[in-house]
Amino acid sequence: MTITHHLTDQILLAHAGGALSEAFGLVVAAHLSMCDDCRARLGAFEAVGGAILETCGTVPVDDGGLAATFARIDAADRRTAPAPRRARGPLPGPIADYIGGGLDDVRWKPAGMGVRQAVLCTAEGATARLLHIPAGVAVPDHGHRGLEMTLVLRGAFRDEGMRFGPGDVEIADAATEHTPVAEHGADCICLAATDAPLRFNAFLPRIAQSFLRI
């Protein structure tokens, strides 16, 4: 897999600091599962966090803190450790966790123009959803108001003259007028996170597909 569109420093720093809401964190985690380069860049930002931990000063802990910690350790030692989280099929592990399986287990709902969607999480005011866009079709008018991150899982779409294939992530804000269109030949499945509850307007289909069919 050749990934050309990666996470930005802004997103990686926010994720390293723990500022991203769950929906955006899911897109990041899914991309990191596919991209060692961004995994290493995140590691570099986390090293900044390590440096800050070393230099941010000290606050004395309770006198019995160490003994209390050993008590916790001994109590927990009797429990079993969780199994490592690994890929379960073609979907990145973090997404499979939300679906509880693979693409066949997704419960799609129609979103207009043949597009189907499945909402995965909506915590903290941001929403992550899977989108299934038929080949050649534009993502319906969805009017996101802030940050939007879209990760391609299968197929490809074109937007703003660029191609986004599997593993690529497109990051757009409210100022970006954009119309992703699924490439001809194969349906496109992607994971999209938006900062506001997003309502598709099935009665205002984009006409992009008619003039993009070159």
Next chain:
Amino acid sequence: MMMFLASNSAFSDACIRPVAYVFSAPAKIRVQEGLGVVEDAASDDWTRALLRVRDGRDREAFARLFRHFAPRIKAFLRRGGMGDAQAEDCVQDVMATLWHKAHLYDPTRATVATWVFTIARNRRIDMLRRVRPEPEDLPWGPEPEPDQADALALRQEAERLGVAIAQLPDAQRSLIERAFFGDVSHSEIAAETGLPLGTIKSRIRLALERLRQRLS
């Protein structure tokens, strides 16, 4: 170069910030300022102590790690607005996690301080009842005997990074610190961070590549 924008309308409301810790009382924090950069000798010592915890369940080595890191984790959490009692509880939890997950620590990819930071950050997110999705675990764990030269090179890069951060203009450094204390939303972070991360990123990337090669 300014790293953060005071406000960025394009990204406004893009993220809910952590708002309320139960006993938040920042006015009472007594933080002793650190001495700045960590010496490599000390950093090396923490790596060896952690490997002793991993291999021998060494309580004395753990106690040394606790004495060094527990007061720093507490300062880190208090700086982020967490109340004293909650921070104390969180510190013990983080240190217990260090013990239990010692087998997952890879000194070629993170210093002990960095690893402790990630555990503390994740625990803080848990306590705010937020969810942080994690990427897939690598299909190969850290090696039982990590490459000493690689681990040393990473520690040296981390040390240089610490120096570079200490030399940043006060305003920029303080904004970066706030990003790690959990005190800013991503919308306050500008596209250019101005942090010299190229070399340490390459080190970590190399470590990932080597692990993948050894697997195949």
